[in-house]
Each structure stands twice: as structure tokens, then as C-alpha cells.
Amino acid sequence: IRREPEIVCPLITTLSQGNITCKIISSDDTIRMALQCLNVSSAINRILQYLKRGGGNTATPVQHPVPLIPRFKALDADEYKYLLEVFSRGRVRIGYLYSNPNIAVALSDDHILRHIAIVGSTGSGKSTTASILVQEAALNSYGVVVIDWHGEYTSLINNSSMVVYTNPVRGTILEPLDMEEMIRVEPLAFIEILESSLDLTPAQAHILEDAVSIASQRRNSAIDTIDAIIEIVQNSPTTARWFTESREALIRKLKPLSANYLKIKWHSLKKVAIARNRIYVFDVSEIPNVRVKRIFASLLIRSIALKAQYNSIEKPLLVAVDEAHNILSTDNPISNLIAEVRKWGIGFVVVTQAPSMLAPMILKNTNTKIIHTIKSSSDVDAILSTIVLRSEYKKVISSLKPGEALISMPEFAEPVLIKIARL
Numbered sequence: 001i002r003r004e005p006e007i008v009c010p011l012i013t014t015l016s017q018g019n020i021t022c023k024i025i026s027s028d029d030t031i032r033m034a035l036q037c038l039n040v041s042s043a044i045n046r047i048l049q050y051l052k053r054g055g056g057n058t059a060t061p062v063q064h065p066v067p068l069i070p071r072f073k074a075l076d077a078d079e080y081k082y083l084l085e086v087f088s089r090g091r092v093r094i095g096y097l098y099s100n101p102n103i104a105v106a107l108s109d110d111h112i113l114r115h116i117a118i119v120g121s122t123g124s125g126k127s128t129t130a131s132i133l134v135q136e137a138a139l140n141s142y143g144v145v146v147i148d149w150h151g152e153y154t155s156l157i158n159n160s161s162m163v164v165y166t167n168p169v170r171g172t173i174l175e176p177l178d179m180e181e182m183i184r185v186e187p188l189a190f191i192e193i194l195e196s197s198l199d200l201t202p203a204q205a206h207i208l209e210d211a212v213s214i215a216s217q218r219r220n221s222a223i224d225t226i227d228a229i230i231e232i233v234q235n236s237p238t239t240a241r242w243f244t245e246s247r248e249a250l251i252r253k254l255k256p257l258s259a260n261y262l263k264i265k266w267h268s269l270k271k272v273a274i275a276r277n278r279i280y281v282f283d284v285s286e287i288p289n290v291r292v293k294r295i296f297a298s299l300l301i302r303s304i305a306l307k308a309q310y311n312s313i314e315k316p317l318l319v320a321v322d323e324a325h326n327i328l329s330t331d332n333p334i335s336n337l338i339a340e341v342r343k344w345g346i347g348f349v350v351v352t353q354a355p356s357m358l359a360p361m362i363l364k365n366t367n368t369k370i371i372h373t374i375k376s377s378s379d380v381d382a383i384l385s386t387i388v389l390r391s392e393y394k395k396v397i398s399s400l401k402p403g404e405a406l407i408s409m410p411e412f413a414e415p416v417l418i419k420i421a422r423l
Contacts, residue, residue, distance in 0.1 A: 075099060086411045092136040094129065094370075095420040098404065105407065105418050111368045112137065112318060112347040114410075115338060119355045119383060120372025125402045127322070129370055129420045130351045131156035134279055134320050138162050142318045142347075144279045145174065145304065147297045149323035151285030158422070166272055167283040168264050168296070174282055175271040176303035176313065177296070179225040183216045189302050192333045197295045198253040203246035207233060208254075224266040226257045256289045274304075276314050290326065297327045298334045305337050308344040315345035324350040325357035335359035338366075356382040369408040371415065373400035389415065 012020050075083075083103060090106030097103040107116070116133070120126035134144045135157050146153050157163055166172040182190050191212055195205045211232040215225065223231070233251055238244050255261055274280055282300060284293040301321070307313040321327055328335045328350065338348055339361060350362055356378040363369075363386045374380050374397050384394070387408045393415070396406065406415035 083416065086409070091140045092133060093423045094132050094136065095405075095418050096423070098417040098419045101419070104423055107133070107368065109316070111409065112142070113316065113342045113345070114367040115342070115348045115350065115365055116368045116370065117355070117363060117366035118349060118351045118370045118372070119374060119379070120353060120405075121375050122353055123402060124353075124372035124374075124400070125405075125420060126351055126353070126370075126372050127152060127156060128403070129372070129405065130320055130322070130349055132420065132422055133349060134318065135159055135162065137318045138277055138279045141276050142316050143274050143276045143314050144318045144320065145274065145300070146279060146281045146320045147300065147322055147327070148281050148283045148285065149293070149326060151283050153281050153322070154283075157279060157281075162277070162279050164272055164278055164280045165283065166280060167286060168266075168269060169262070169286040171269055173266075173269045173271055174280055174300060175273045176307050177282075177300045178271075178303065179266070179299065182299065182303060182306075183212050183225060186302070186306060187212050187216055189306075189333070190299070193295060193298045193302065194254075196331045196333060197291050197298065200250065200253065201246065203242060204250040204253070207236065207243070207247055207250055211236065224259050226254065226266075227259055230254050230258060256292050257295065262287065262292070274313055274317070276316075294327055294332070297321070298332060301327075301334050301337065305341050305344065305346060308341065308346050317346045318349060319346060320349040320351060322351050324352045324362070325354040328358055328362050330359040332359070335361050338362055353379075355379050358382075367410050369415075370420075371397060371400075371406040371408065372402075372404070373398060387415070388413070 080100060080103065083097065087104060087106045090108040090111065092107040092112065093104050094107065095105045097105065118126045118129050118133075130146075131153060134146055134153075138144045139162075148154075154160075154163055154165055166174050179190070187209075191205065191209050194200065194208060200208065208229070211229045214232050215228045218228065230251060233247060233254070236247060238247075259265055272280065282297075284296055287293045287296065301319060304313065304317065304319060308315060308317060328338075335358075338350075341348070348366070350358070350366055352358060354376075355363060355374075356376070363382065369383065369387060371383060374383065380394055380397055383389075383397070384391075389408075393406075396417075400406070403420050405418055405420055407418050408415045
């Protein structure tokens with residue numbers, strides 16, 4: 001043990017980048033006491049634990065933390081006390097502090113209704129984080145809707161008794177997604193979603209608006225809403241050459257939504273009502289067209305918001321949007337909803353690997369951010385632009401291991417390193 005301080009001190013100084021000062025003390029008793037406080041048998045073991053962060057010893061409480069990542073600030077007793085106070089107000093548990101597994105990380109209703117962003121590269125653990133969060137929310141009386149882009153959440157959620165699976169291709173759909181009702185109640189929202197998702201020209205949008213107006217006046221039609229709109233557009237009288245060209249282009253863009261293309265008979269689908277304490281997975285992975293996926297996801301979000309606005313759906317609600325950059329982009333009018341829905345009892349969980357592709361409104365209005373490792377500099381910059389972070393955190397974000405995350409919350413001056421886990 002006499003030579004260990006001579007080896008360890010330079011290592012500590014180098015690894016902490018000067019944040020820890022190490023002095024060699026000749027007293028063996030003093031060294032033994034320090035090692036006992038750190039709960040290790042030797043100083044070399046302590047350095048090995050430091051270098052092997054994320055290994056099998058993560059469940060061991062660390063009484064006197066050292067920086068777990070270079071440049072990441074150590075926590076003192078007062079900071080631990082404050083973190084414990086903040087997290088003790090929450091009910092939705094998603095993991096624990098990396099430096100002290102005895103402190104569970106839990107989110108409150110206020111955090112959820114002020115929206116949450118979960119960001120991270122592929123394989124970083126963001127989908128697992130989202131699955132833990134939605135399951136905990138359902139256990140705490142939320143009705144949860146998951147827009148499942150890749151069809152993976154049914155297997156990620158370990159309590160299958162809570163999951164209600166819906167997939168329009170397989171014959172089930174969530175009750176709010178009623179296009180016939182939407183074109184009667186909010187035809188402009190319906191048109192705006194199709195206009196942005198299908199990239200319609202002003203002339204095409206005008207023709208669509210006229211067709212939707214006619215379709216909204218029909219009652220108990222024998223054909224599906226989209227098919228009815230396509231039929232109306234096809235039969236609309238030609239008034240000029242520009243009209244004919246725009247009409248034919250619009251029909252081509254609408255056909256991927258038709259029942260014949262999707263093999264979906266909307267009138268015969270089983271509709272599932274949304275209730276609390278359940279997780280409703282809306283699987284769009286089997287829909288072949290990306291634009292159609294986006295349209296259905298957007299229509300569902302708008303329909304849920306509409307029902308919540310008029311108190312015709314059970315609340316509180318949590319809507320988790322997987323691969324959100326495909327849906328909540330700048331050109332989608334649905335992106336503007338996130339600033340309004342809190343007052344209607346709806347919280348969003350926005351899950352994405354590409355935060356730079358989200359509408360700026362989305363990141364600005366997610367007050368809690370769970371940041372897994374991100375490799376793209378543009379995505380790191382997108383996150384850094386929305387929260388107060390020192391520039392050196394860029395290195396921290398790119399070096400996180402799967403299951404590790406920084407959590408940024410309004411209560412914290414700086415993010416805190418956490419470990420995602422089912423508790």
C-alpha cells in the first residue's frame with residue numbers, strides 16, 4: 001500500500017483534469033481510513049471502479065462521489081438533499097442517480113404535463129426509457145397512447161396485461177381516429193394535415209378543400225371518407241387546364257390513402273376507446289407509405305386533442321410519439337399543438353434520434369429532457385440550444401453508455417447523470 005499513492009495520485013489528477021487534488025500522506029492508518037470511506041479494499045480498486053463505470057457494481061451506493069465522467073461535476077451533500085426533495089415529489093419512476101442508486105429518479109405530474117423529450121442515437125436506450133416511462137404513467141392513473149413507428153413497444157413493455165394493441169392493417173383502431181367526424185367538426189385541421197404531409201400546392205389544397213366540404217355534408221355514406229373525397233375530386237368539373245393538371249396530381253397523392261391501396265376497410269374496423277391505467281399502442285409499422293404513417297399519426301394526435309378540449313375523453317392523458325422527427329416537423333401544423341394541450345390535461349413524450357429535425361416549438365416546449373448519447377454534432381447543438389449547458393457537456397453527451405442519460409429539469413441549474421432502470 002506504500003507505493004500505491006505514488007501511482008494513484010497522478011492518475012487521479014489526470015482523470016479529474018485537475019478537479020481533485022491528491023496529496024501523498026505517509027500515515028498508513030490515514031490511507032486505510034480513506035479507503036474504508038470509499039468502501040473499497042485498495043486505491044487501485046477505486047480507480048478500476050471509476051474506469052469501469054456502468055459495470056456490475058452499479059447497485060453499490062457511493063457515499064463520496066468522484067466525477068463519473070471527465071469534467072462532470074461531483075455532487076455534495078446539499079445537492080444530494082435537494083435532488084432527493086425534487087424526486088420525492090414524483091410518482092413516475094424511471095431509474096436512479098448514477099452516483100447514488102438509493103435515490104430514485106421520479107417525475108411528477110407537472111413534469112409530464114409540461115412535456116418530456118427523450119433523445120439519443122440508435123441503440124442508446126431511448127426506446128427502453130420511453131417504455132419504462134409510459135408503463136409507470138399508466139400505473140399512476142394516466143391513459144397512455146403510444147404512436148409506435150417501428151412496431152416494437154408491445155415487446156418493450158413488460159406488463160402485457162396493461163397493453164391494448166391497435167393496428168388499422170389488422171382491423172383495430174383507436175376510437176378518436178374518426179376521419180368522418182373530423183371533417184365535420186374540424187375540416188380545416190384535416191386539410192392542413194393532408195396539405196403538409198402530401199406537400200400539396202395551393203391549387204391542390206383548394207380542390208381538396210372543396211371536396212372535403214362536400215364530403216362533410218354526406219351522412220352514412222357507404223364508402224370510406226378518403227375514398228369519398230377521391231371520388232368527389234375525380235368527378236369535379238374541369239374549369240381550366242391548370243385545374244385538370246392539379247386535380248390529377250392531387251388524385252395521385254391521395255391514392256396511397258385509399259382503402260384499396262391500404263387494404264383497410266375503415267367502416268369495419270373495431271374502435272377501441274381510451275381509458276386510464278392502460279397503454280394503447282397504435283402500431284403504424286405495417287403501413288407501407290411513410291407519408292400515410294405521418295398522416296394517420298397526425299390525425300390521431302389532433303383528434304385526441306380535440307376530444308380532450310371538449311372533455312369527451314378520460315384524462316390525464318400521455319401521448320408518446322416514437323421517431324417523432326417523422327411526425328412533429330416544422331411543416332406539420334400538429335407541432336404547434338404542444339404549446340396548448342397542457343391546459344387540456346395532455347402530456348407529450350417526444351422520442352427521437354434526430355432532435356435537429358424536430359420543429360423548434362417542440363424542443364422549446366419540452367421542459368424535461370432525458371438525453372442519451374448523441375453522436376451527431378447538429379443534434380447535440382439542437383439540444384444545447386434549448387437548455388443551459390456548459391460547452392464541455394458536448395463531450396459528456398457523446399460518451400454516455402446505453403442506459404445512461406443526463407436529465408435536465410426546470411428545478412436543476414445543470415443536468416444530472418442518471419441510470420435508467422425498472423424499479
